[in-house]
Amino acid sequence: xxxxxxxxxxxxxxxxxxxxxxxxxxxxxxxxxxxxxxxxxxxxxxxxxxxxxxxxxxxxxxxxxxxxxxxxxxxxxxxxxxxxxxxxxxxxxxxxxxxxxxxxxxxxxxxxxxxxxxxxxxxxxxxxxxxxxxxxxxxxxxxxxxxxxxxxxxxxxxxxxxxxxxxxxxxxxxxxxxxxxxxxxxxxxxxxxxxxxxxxxxxxxxxxxxxxxxxxxxxxxxxxxxxxxxxxxxxxxxxxxxxxxxxxxxxxxxxx
Amino acid sequence: xxxxxxxxxxxxxxxxxxxxxxxxxxxxxxxxxxxxxxxxxxxxxxxxxxxxxxxxxxxxxxxxxxxxxxxxxxxxxxxxxxxxxxxxxxxxxxxxxxxxxxxxxxxxxxxxxxxxxxxxxxxxxxxxxxxxxxxxxxxxxxxxxxxxxxxxxxxxxxxxxxxxxxxxxxxxxxxxxxxxxxxxxxxxxxxxxxxxxxxxxxxxxxxxxxxxxxxxxxxxxxxxxxxxxxxxxxxxxxxxxxxxxx
Numbered sequence: 167x168x169x170x171x172x173x174x175x176x177x178x179x180x181x182x183x184x185x186x187x188x189x190x191x192x193x194x195x196x197x198x199x200x201x202x203x204x205x206x207x208x209x210x211x212x213x214x215x216x217x218x219x220x221x222x223x224x225x226x227x228x229x230x231x232x233x234x235x236x237x238x239x240x241x242x243x244x245x246x247x248x249x250x251x252x253x254x255x256x257x258x259x260x261x262x263x264x265x266x267x268x269x270x271x272x273x274x275x276x277x278x279x280x281x282x283x284x285x286x287x288x289x290x291x292x293x294x295x296x297x298x299x300x301x302x303x304x305x306x307x308x309x310x311x312x313x314x315x316x317x318x319x320x321x322x323x324x325x326x327x328x329x330x331x332x333x334x335x336x337x338x339x340x341x342x343x344x345x346x347x348x349x350x351x352x353x354x355x356x357x358x359x360x361x362x363x364x365x366x367x368x369x370x371x372x373x374x375x376x377x378x379x380x381x382x383x384x385x386x387x388x389x390x391x392x393x394x395x396x397x398x399x400x401x402x403x404x405x406x407x408x409x410x411x412x413x414x415x416x417x418x419x420x421x422x
Numbered sequence: 423x424x425x426x427x428x429x430x431x432x433x434x435x436x437x438x439x440x441x442x443x444x445x446x447x448x449x450x451x452x453x454x455x456x457x458x459x460x461x462x463x464x465x466x467x468x469x470x471x472x473x474x475x476x477x478x479x480x481x482x483x484x485x486x487x488x489x490x491x492x493x494x495x496x497x498x499x500x501x502x503x504x505x506x507x508x509x510x511x512x513x514x515x516x517x518x519x520x521x522x523x524x525x526x527x528x529x530x531x532x533x534x535x536x537x538x539x540x541x542x543x544x545x546x547x548x549x550x551x552x553x554x555x556x557x558x559x560x561x562x563x564x565x566x567x568x569x570x571x572x573x574x575x576x577x578x579x580x581x582x583x584x585x586x587x588x589x590x591x592x593x594x595x596x597x598x599x600x601x602x603x604x605x606x607x608x609x610x611x612x613x614x615x616x617x618x619x620x621x622x623x624x625x626x627x628x629x630x631x632x633x634x635x636x637x638x639x640x641x642x643x644x645x646x647x648x649x650x651x652x653x654x655x656x657x658x659x660x661x662x663x664x665x666x667x668x
Contacts, residue, residue, distance in 0.1 A: 228541065248545075253543070255541055255543040256543045260537075264534060266538035267538075269529075269533070280542040280544070283542070284543050329542070
């Protein structure tokens with residue numbers, strides 16, 4: 167099994183300070199603070215509906231926070247113009263929970279799409295080479311001419327990750343990368359996340375419920391409870407507690 | 423109700439803003455034009471041809487009473503060009519194309535494909551909405567004239583079964599009856615209908631609620647609202663054209 171890279175770096179690539187977000191009367195995030203350091207895999211754990219996915223959507227500007235600041239790679243996301251936000255998004259990769267592959271396009275067209283749209287100076291040969299490189303990185307070269315509907319859940323996740331990697335992002339955001347997958351495929355996805363960290367030198371936030379995934383890929387874990395990051399540290403540090411909101415989470419996952 | 427109207431207003435304003443801002447999606451617009459035309463062509467051909475035959479057959483007895491069957495080409499031509507062709511084409515397109523746009527964008531929204539486009543630094547509004555609305559606005563006027571021609575052919579088939587008229591004489595009689603205003607009014611009307619169908623389909627799909635139920639609702643609303651608006655616009659357009667004629 168591929169191990170996560172060791173990280174000692176304390177240079178923050180994402181800084182979140184006091185963000186709050188409500189949907190109607192329901193406040194999901196309540197003054198949450200978090201840092202993602204360069205080169206690390208940071209796992210965000212929490213129960214369903216605690217705002218984990220909302221958090222990463224705020225980071226890449228898909229949602230806007232009600233208050234607080236989010237600084238990504240030196241830019242305050244909420245203050246950027248749409249052109250600046252587009253430029254920042256080229257440096258952020260987002261892997262969706264359901265992969266979000268364009269179902270009217272083949273795997274090749276899915277992977278070419280971000281390049282054709284954003285790297286207009288690339289030749290056709292360079293685009294083909296990039297596509298082949300990332301497909302090789304996720305181990306799915308044979309699927310290049312298949313439609314997304316012909317792929318398994320695990321393959322779709324991998325292609326989704328490949329599509330984000332093709333723009334060589336500095337920051338990766340994974341939304342539930344192992345959700346709905348069998349245990350063997352989960353291990354493959356965990357390995358892929360670690361490989362991406364080492365090979366592409368990315369800093370990543372991984373949203374998950376899966377403690378096996380958290381333990382395998384996370385350099386640090388941040389536990390989101392009641393809208394705050396209550397516990398942040400290594401896996402062992404986070405779960406060395408009698409907090410009744412944390413322990414059932416651990417027990418349930420490992421009994422399973 | 424007013425909030426929804428305000429959202430529609432913002433959506434339309436955004437369309438015009440994005441339509442004139444680079445990058446321009448020429449290739450995608452052509453692809454969508456092909457899709458819109460290709461999807462509707464068979465049905466439009468059949469409907470136009472049948473309408474031409476039926477309309478001529480139904481009109482003949484009334485004209486025959488006054489010994490005016492020679493006016494058939496003019497009657498068919500005027501009715502087709504002024505009203506029936508734009509209306510038929512738009513209603514068929516609302517059913518075929520509007521629903522397809524609503525369902526496609528709705529499904530993309532539900533499966534986060536629109537978000538995926540956005541995070542990969544592509545403007546989904548420009549790529550998905552502007553291209554489709556422009557495609558329907560360009561293609562439906564072209565299809566309208568095609569419908570009128572096919573209907574004319576149907577009318578000629580019916581006429582030639584009961585009397586010996588040459589096709590050139592039939593077309594000549596048709597051309598003499600229509601005016602430049604008819605052509606301009608029809609073109610503008612079809613363009614507005616096309617814009618409406620594309621816009622309604624895109625608005626419903628782009629703003630569909632989460633879940634498969636939302637996709638079905640978006641497709642359904644695209645057809646119902648699209649057809650309803652086309653009828654309203656037809657009434658307004660007829661009134662405006664009438665003002666120009668008098």
